[in-house]
Amino acid sequence: MKKIPFKPVFSSLLLVLPLSAHALDQWASKVAGFSSQFSTTSWSAAQALKAPNVNTYSDNSSAWTTETYDAGKEFLTLSFTTPVYATGLTIRETYGYGFVTSVDVIDTSNIVHNVWSGTDTSSPNQINNFLVSWPQTAYLVKSVKIHINTALHSDWEEIDAVQLHGIEPLNGKIAPRFEHTANLKCSNTTTAQTINTTIKGSGKTAPVTEWDCEKAGLKINTGDTVSIQITGKIAQ
Template identity: 45%
Template sequence: MKRSALFAALLLASSAFAQPTLLKQWASSVLTRSSEYGKDTWGAKQALGEPNTMTYGDNGTAWAAATKNGVAQSITVGFAKPMYASAVLVRETSGNGFVTRIFAVDMGNGLHQVWAGPDKTQPNYTVNFIATFPKTAYLVKAVKVVINPDHDQNAYEEIDAVQLQGTKEP
């Protein structure tokens, strides 16, 4: 076998084992929300882009539901580039431990629950809660984060940012 053919065969074999590059992107649009405390401060748009709430507590630079306690609340955020998702990061800045479910939204607007369980993040610190799950077989264009506003009776549960993690390839 010639050197060039051997090199090509080795290159092909090694690419078969290559892992797709992990991509991360912050939410770029709000599709829906169950409620919001305000239009600007504590509004749903505060959950877009990179984190900008650096201190724990009640901050107008994070999204909060209209009421401190009550029924489950949710926010659905979109991403500029759909991807095959394997994780969602939720930046919690007040009342931590409140995420109960996460749904992926496919290209046809189908809703798929990808994570449910206890959110064990602790209060008093800004926390990047990361929910991991098997990579989706479909492109994800948005995620819906469902929260329990009764998790901490004395605090508003607040989200500063949401990030989608995954790959371009299935």
């Protein structure tokens, strides 16, 4: 019996994805640091994670507070599940008021950026969802660092939850095994911007190819309609 030599067969791939850039609001999911906490359980830094669970203005152990009150400058650093191009932060103050002094964001390269410094305009004797806004960042934000001053008022200051506002990155992975490279076309039909670039195939051993339109240079705002087109030769 004659042996028939194997020859790889190649075919082309055309993938078109009509997408819509949208905002993502997410509660903090992990404690990344703090200056102090009242204990490791009640009033701990972990109490500021996830959705709010303090519903009345009160000294409540389900919120974070510092080890002592009137100690001066303190901070809380929290991380989020999905890095985003950040536009703002909501800090839920459930006891005390007006104590936030500045906000830093930390990008995916661990660089710290100050995005807000000013006066916390929260009102006394009520729960405040203090919203801090800034222009959309050009980098992906994974964590925030909230600076507070506990010496402004003679009482405890407590934070129940923290929500990051931003826009999800437009990137992803594709399973077909590109032989060498593929063409990536990213189009923002709202602004009429188009970016053409190439993405590198991962070969047969690791059949995943990554693409990222923002890294390629596409500018995207909330609500923009975006089209992704990938063409290339894949190994069978």
